[in-house]
Amino acid sequence: MLVLYNFDEIIDRRDTGSLKWHYSDDTIPLWVADMDFKAAQPILDTIEQVAQHGVLGYTKPTAALYESIIEWHGSRYDLRLDKQNILFSPGVVPSLALMMNIFTEVGAAVLVNDPIYTPFMTKVEQNSRKLVTSALKEVEGQYHLDLADIEAKIVEHEVKLYLLCNPHNPGGRVWTRDELEALLSICKKHNVAIVSDEIHQDLTLSGHTFTPFLTLAEGYAHKVVSLTSMTKTFNIAGIKGSMIFAKDEALIKKISQQQHLNDEYELNLFAYTVMQSAYEEGGEWLEQAFAYIETNIDLTLRFLEEHLPDIKVMRPEASYLIWLDCSAYAQDDQTLYDTLRDAEVELSAGIKYGAEGHLKMRLNVACPKALLIEGLNRIHAAFSDVVKES
Incomplete structure (x- = not known):
């Protein structure tokens, strides 16, 4: 049965611990x-059902959860995944930090664009890597990758890892397939790994097409990882959970081993169940x-x-x-x-x-x-x- 949602409803979030609404004034x-x-x-119903069950013990991802992830990404983006391509993580930002240890050593250069979502910069520096930035070019009111500058910075600083934000935050660009292919060509030429933060993928607006980076990575899959989550899509950021996708067997094994070293490979009961509900019914x-x-x-x-x-x-x-x-x-x-x-x-x-x-x-x-x-x-x-x- 069709449910009509009332997005005009003003819900009082003050005094709830909300980060967004923490103000003491009328801001x-x-x-x-x-x-x-x-x-x-359906998400709210799922949370209620889990709570009413009454036993909130250790849990693990089910076959149905994997299938919901595979179906969502395959049907919407033609991104073909198998269970072995999927790892879980408490969040995209922890995964960004994790990727420093997967693809670089301490002191290595990591390239990001400017402007960029703040943790792209802070996680590089906090993990004792060298932050290198390439300014985006603004042309007719939209950002574009400065491919010449990106390649020059890669060569000058011997960059080992490129952190991509697609769709871009804060500029809102959905990088085109041609732009991504040109970027991939540069990274392949200089043996630079690519980690693509795709958490805003499901929020692509009318008239634009999102291209998962992994759909372009054939022949270079050992150097490409994508990060995503259901949290931004369905406004459930308070329920921590995200995914790491990789197509290369050796790479996914290396990531999994590093996750176990950090003990960052499990989600909580609500995250697993809500993720499945979101992808199946959201x-x-x-x-x-x-x-x-x-x-x-x-x-x-x-x-x-x-x-x-x-x-x-x-x-x-x-x-x-x-x-x-x-x-x-x-x-x-x-x-x-x-x-x-x-x-x-x-x-x-x-x-x-x-x-x-x-x-x-x-x-x-x-x-x-x-x-x-x-x-x-x-x-x-x-x-x-x-x-x-x-």
């Missing part, structure tokens, strides 16, 4: 990548949620064009995160952030995503329209005051 949080929508009913919720999110993206772009045309907006090709160039309204990053905080609206500061995030902000629109509109009005009021003072 509207439009920052961390966390939707303000109730999870799909598609209807996801379709409705994304129709709602796309209207919020359109609403936001119209609002900014009408009221704050000096903000340069990068329309996302995936996710519910919008990258904003606010350089018309501030000269330094702290002032920009404080201006919005003083207006009791919270966005993610762009500078946290690298030097290319200077005077940029990341806006999350995955919330009820009433909250979004109020947040946008506060942004408008904050920047209107700046304009009047200048």
